[in-house]
Amino acid sequence: MDIEKRIQSLAARLKYIQDIFAEREDANIELLHSKLKDFTDNGGAMSAQEAARQVEALEDLYAFLEKKLERELTPMDKVRIVRHPQRICLKDILENVYDNYTEIGGEGEYNIDPSVLIARAYITRRVGGKVYNQPIMVIGQEKGHGEEFRNGGSVKPWGNAKAQHYMQVAETENIPIHTYVFTPGAYPLEDYPGAAQQIARNLYEMAGLKVPVIAVFSEGGSGGAEAIGLADVRLMLSHGYYSVISPEGAAAIEGRLRGGQRASAELIETCARRLKITADDNRTMGYVDRVIQEPPLGARPEHYDFFKVLRSEVIRATDEVVLNVRGWKFFRAMTLSAQRNKRNASAEDIYVRWTLSAGARDRLVWRRYQRFRRMSRHAYIDNSPLTKKVERLAREAGWSVYSFFKYDFFRKHKKKFTHMLEEIGSEFQVVRDKAAVPLRWARRALAPGRAAVCSEEAGKSLTELSCWDKGSCDTPGVYVSPQAREDRVLTCTNAETHGCKDLWAPDLFGDFAGVCPTCGHHFRMEYQWYLHNVFDYGSIFEFSRSVESGNPLDYDGLSAKLEKAKAETGLKSACVTFEARIKHVNVICATLVGTFRGGSVGAAEGEKFVRAAERARKKHYPFIAYVHGTAGIRIQEGVNGVIQMPRCTMAVRRYIEAGGLYIVVYDTNSYAGPVASFLGCSPYQFAIRSANIGFAGPGVIKETTGLDIPPNYHVAHQALSRGHIHGIWDRRDVRANLNQALQTMGGRNLYYR
Amino acid sequence: MKDVKALLEEMKSAPYKLVEVAAPHTGVVEHVLTEPGTKVTGPQGSWGERPGTLLAHLERERNKKAIRAPMRGEVEKVFTEHAGRFVEAGTVLYTLRHYLTKDEVIQEILKKTLYLFHAREQAKYYFFPEADTKIKAYGPQSVRVRDGQDLFIVSRMKRESVLPYSGPEGMIYAVYFKDNHSVEAGQPLIGVCPPDQLPLIQDVVNRVKSEWEERG
Structure with missing residues (x-):
């Protein structure tokens, strides 16, 4: 009976080994198999003592070969x-x-x-x-x-x-x-x-x-x-x-x-x-x-x-x-x-x-x-010289000291002083308004001449030809989408149901900001459009430019793909971090650019995001994550990418707990890891109407759960009805809405109000 | 009174519907399917997310648009004379032959023979208790309705009101709504047929169910 149990146990061990090594042919497994078979075939004829001795030998052989097979395990064997x-x-x-x-x-x-x-x-x-x-x-x-x-x-x-x-x-x-x-x-x-x-x-x-x-x-x-x-x-x-x-x-x-x-x-x-x-x-x-x-x-x-x-x-x-x-x-x-x-x-x-x-x-x-x-500091490229790094650290320390004195030390006393100044200012305002009445009257008298000049300018702009060549007549601060330079017509996705008329590309991507004037369908726009139309002109100052996406696992083909993305977009990673102003309010913004490897997040993107959150905390600025698009974590970076989920979330939590305002704005497609961490944890998440938000795409859902997913499963309105986001914005209103959000929401350390 | 059998014979003689696929707007046509007799499918999937067979392309102002089959069937005629040419909106590019299914034939016959009573507003609809008991026990055809009879209870936002039936007198042949389900305005609630036509309609429906051969 004991022998039978031991043989059963060995058979189970053999089955386990065969499962682990899948269908791979291996002499050791063959040996184990044949030895066990020999015993089961001939064991009945042996005496009890002989059988016990043979089983013991067999067990020793199993233990020995298991150790030997252990050294041959591949990563996929471990997965099995x-x-x-x-x-x-x-x-x-x-x-x-x-x-x-x-x-x-x-x-x-x-x-x-x-x-x-x-x-x-x-x-x-x-x-x-x-x-x-x-x-x-x-x-x-x-x-x-x-x-x-x-x-x-x-x-x-x-x-x-x-x-x-x-x-x-x-x-x-x-x-x-x-x-x-x-x-x-x-x-x-x-x-x-x-x-x-x-x-x-x-x-x-x-x-x-x-x-x-x-x-x-x-x-x-x-x-x-x-x-x-x-x-x-x-x-x-x-x-x-x-x-x-x-x-x-x-x-x-x-x-x-x-x-x-x-x-x-x-x-x-x-x-x-x-x-x-x-x-x-x-x-x-x-x-x-x-x-x-x-x-x-x-x-x-x-x-x-x-x-x-x-x-x-x-x-x-x-x-x-x-x-x-x-x-x-x-x-x-x-x-x-x-x-x-x-x-x-x-x-x-x-x-x-x-x-x-x-x-x-x-x-x-x-x-x-x-x-x-x-963590993951080795996984991105930072070619900035030592002097620059020291300079950055010194500057960060400077902000911390400045913030301490400005917002913590002087705060209590400053409040009283500010209130007094406000009172004096309000009194002065009343006096100034009274004194300015004759001036206003004189200005109105001169106004007709100016109106004529304006109408002439307006007429000129209406009769001018479109600017087809890049740079031929670009005015500073005006962004012309490359899509608007094509002489072609587009059909709105909702044309059949809403009767939308075909749209001429220069109209659609120029004047209409990529929005169908009939149904409001949002066509995809480049992230540059937002940089030019959401933030004050000339206010953008990019930082952490030296941090560059790398190939920490030496994954085959990734380096070439990254080089191509860098050449095509002119960026060094999918994350662009900058300081800017929205209607004179200073903000820090981290942008995930959908055109750089799908906006996937790796070590460089994570590092830039963390630095941006830290900068916002030290400078007491609101922090905006504008997600032009992200496909998730960059799989070719392996765990170097996944680890950005906790890293960035911790940075965000520190920032929010320090009293900051963290707003996430989704555009186009946002999926997987980033949404499941540093984006999804924001208390204020908004989507532009073009957004799709989710954890996994329809293909993965079908494969994992066996469920068929309706085509609109991930659209922004569904996300809103599920409570995942907190509002949907029209692209044309992003600037105004962000300003409104800055004025009405958020943390206790923001002193711009 | 409609001759239901003649209606069925008429449908049997031409068991298909001709569908014209026309250019939705002006543009230059490029045919993709050119062989008459080719089988095509309409939009498929639970939400019609898989588009129908690509028939042709229509290009206007560098906007190339796909023209796809709206339903299952086969190509009867291809208007190849338009190939590579600029056409006006509404120009017929293909004629498709859509073979009717059993359900479609039955629906077509019922549409022509029954009187449909529609929902006036979006709400939940229930039968009056007397009618409801009868329908649940013996089926809808056990209830005879006449003009002005209180037949429905309309429930909306927890407020209930009575909706009388208006239309020709007859038997309820089909019920198109379910208890506790909201019905949109304009959707049919019941189909009513004259009592003497009921056996005939039932006979034709049974014949369609057993004899009609679906093609394509």
Whole structure:
């Protein structure tokens, strides 16, 4: 009986190995297969002793070859490991890592979202003869060993909302949070609260959580992972992956496949390798702090030793985070640091209380911001000389000092003085108006002559020919769209339903600002149109120009594509950051340009965005994110791109908490990562009528959920009715509406009013 | 009284509808489909998001516009004499033969034989309790209506009012609305037929359902 069980176990191990290595032919796997077959064929004839000896030999062989096969694992094999139903899941961790737990929010499929598991757990430590029970909030995705209703750990928006709620509960209770990332990606539904918007809310929440957060990554699929992955310490299981997109998704984009076509296995394998998704890759790039070694070919529920290691690691990580922001830590911090490099060292030998004081909580959030701020600096190009960099730092320090004196130090006294000046000014105004009556009368008497001049000018402008050649008669401050230089006619999309007349391109893209005068349909305009028509003439001053998009993963073909984009657009990245004025109000604006690699966000774009938010905070200016278009995170940059989601969200949160006004304006298409982080978290989001806003495109939704999506699923009005945005603006009114928004909304540190 | 059988025979003799595809405006025509007899499809998909078969291009002022088949069928005639030429708006470019489906035939017959009573305003419509009980128990054809009879309850914004039926006397043949669903103004609510024609209409409808062969 015992022999049979052991043989069954070996057969299961063989099946697992075959699953992991897919259909690949390998001599070692063949050997395991044939040896097991030999035994099952001839085992019946052996004596019990002989059979036991043979099985033992077989088990040794399995253990040996598993270790050998471990060294041959490719990144795609690791993807198959984490997706395998035998992979450890969160329930196994709760059972084996924590001493006790209560699941919150449901039982099996009777749950608001069974793919998210939340539990209040306890870790019990016995130190110095005393027993300490330490509560933790455990949040993570549950794959449930392939249970259908778990959706493979693909979390619906309301599941992430539940996670956000219990993060807040943990903060109230002042207990640490352990998150376990087991997701291939978020479930792309736009229904309220919306996949993208809820992830953005989670990120915003986590950016300011005042309790220690430890994240453990097993399967980190892009935005879904970020929804619970922003942490003080990020651990990663050695056989896990953390990536911007699934290798299959990357292969579909690389191979330009559409309509459910499948990419070849080789291309998927290549993409998995290029994206640098493994634990070691992420450790090298600095996106995870430590890698937890798993047993050969990945941890499965029967690997009890592994759970012991995992328990030790999460305890140590929590201790470290707490001690780093605490005052009293000397010997314990040293012990922890010494233990880190020792094998079999237990983190439970010392006791650290995990509740934090008010001061420690603030330090914790600051350290978290600093930590993410330092990330991905290697992933963009900044060719500015050292002197320039020093100059920039000095200037930033200068703004901080100036802002402190202007807005904090003198503020209280200045208020009284300003009020007095206002009173005097109002009195003077009345006197001046009375004295100016004769002057006004004289001006009116001279007016007819001026009117004649005006009408002559108007007549001239009406009879002049259009300017077809670029630069032939450009007046300063007037932007002429290249589309307006074409002598052709366009048909409005709504012509059939609204009876719109065909439009002449110079009229449409010149005088009508790309808006159909009959139905108001917005044609696509270039981002330059906004720069010229929204901001005061000549007020734009671009900064961070030296930051340039690079190819941090040496992804095949990306460098050439970037060069081409740079040559075509004259930009160095998809993000343009500048200072400008709108009706004399100074603002900082970050623009994502849709024509530069689809407006995708990589390390350079993220860095520029963060710098813009910091500049706005230091200068006490409103911050506008104008999204001309963004297709999401730049997949060819891998995690260097994904990490911009938490980085930028943290910068935005710091800015808003400092009292700033952050307004997002969407134009054309805005999808995926940026919407699910630093754009979607804004309390004031507006769309121009041409906008499409969403998390994933119709193709991805169809493939992931099997649902057919109506053609207008992502249009701005749908986003408005779902509560994702807060208003829709006509393109011709953007300047006036922004000015109105600046006057009526926003933070306490804006002194332009 | 309409001769329903003759109507059906007439439809059987020409089981299709001729659809003319004309130039929506002036422009130079470039035919894409030139072979008569080619099968074409109209817009498809749950929301008609997949456009119909491309028939021709019409270009005016460097604005090349696609002309597509409005419905399923086959090309009967291609007016190739317009190829490469400037045409006026309304010039016929193709004639398509759209073969009628069973549902279309039934709808066509019912349209010609039934009296349709339409919704006056957008609201939720319900039958009066007496009629409602009968319809639920024995079907719509169990209810006879006459001009001025209180037949509907119109519910809008929590306010209810009575809507009397107006039209010829007869049996309710078809009900086009559902309880608790809002009906737009102008949509038909019921179709009424004279009592003596009811068996005939039913017979023709059954014949269409069993005998009509769908083509294309």
